[in-house]
Amino acid sequence: MQTNSESIQPQIIQQFTKYLENNALRLTTERRDILEQVFAYDDHFRADDLLMRMRQNGYTASRATIYRTLPLLVKSGLLTEVIDAQKQSHYEHIHSRQEHAHLICLRCSSIIEFENPEIDALQEAVCKRLQFKPVKYRNEILGYCAECQKDGI
Ligand SMILES: [Zn+2]
Ligand SMILES: [Zn+2]
Incomplete structure (x- = not known):
């Protein structure tokens, strides 16, 4: 079985790395894993959907890290946040549609x-x-x- 989840565009990683560096943060393995899994979506998802998906794919990023990383991805311009009527955040990445x-x-x-x-x-x-x-x-x-x-x- 072939999977494309590991092959995200270099400029996406670059954009995130640059944002992190500007904020005195590093692209840790966990943050990179999250970035890759986020860009494997082609639809909206919630933080808990991502958590479940990462668990299923054998990633160990903690719930707290996921919840802290998603806003960073929004601020870096790679992710869009849509807030529904229940104040729940849904996300979609910039290349999804x-x-x-x-x-x-x-x-x-x-x-x-x-x-x-x-x-x-x-x-x-x-x-x-x-x-x-x-x-x-x-x-x-x-x-x-x-x-x-x-x-x-
Ligand atoms: Zn949308
Ligand atoms: Zn309805």
Whole structure:
């Protein structure tokens, strides 16, 4: 069986290492393992999902290390955090999908993704007009999903 989980792009490791160095931290084996496992996802995940996945794959990174490393990955720009209605953090790495927006259900916490080139173009136009240099677009709409509306919401 072939696995690609060990082969993440060098520039991703570089970006994280640089962020860590700027904050007087080192790329420890545990942090590197976490980085690799994070980039093996192609969908949203929670910290506990990652913990379980790492346990299953035989990694020993502690729960505390995972919980401390995810915010570092967010700050380094490699990970996006989506907070649902229950204040739970979900993560996705920057290469998982193209730029997309999230619909977050306030009742069941499901996260629905959508892409809309017209919205992208509008945002770019706004940034240009206000001379703002965009780094990351974050679009979220809070509300109720179709399933929850069936229950009379
Ligand atoms: Zn729902
Ligand atoms: Zn997403």
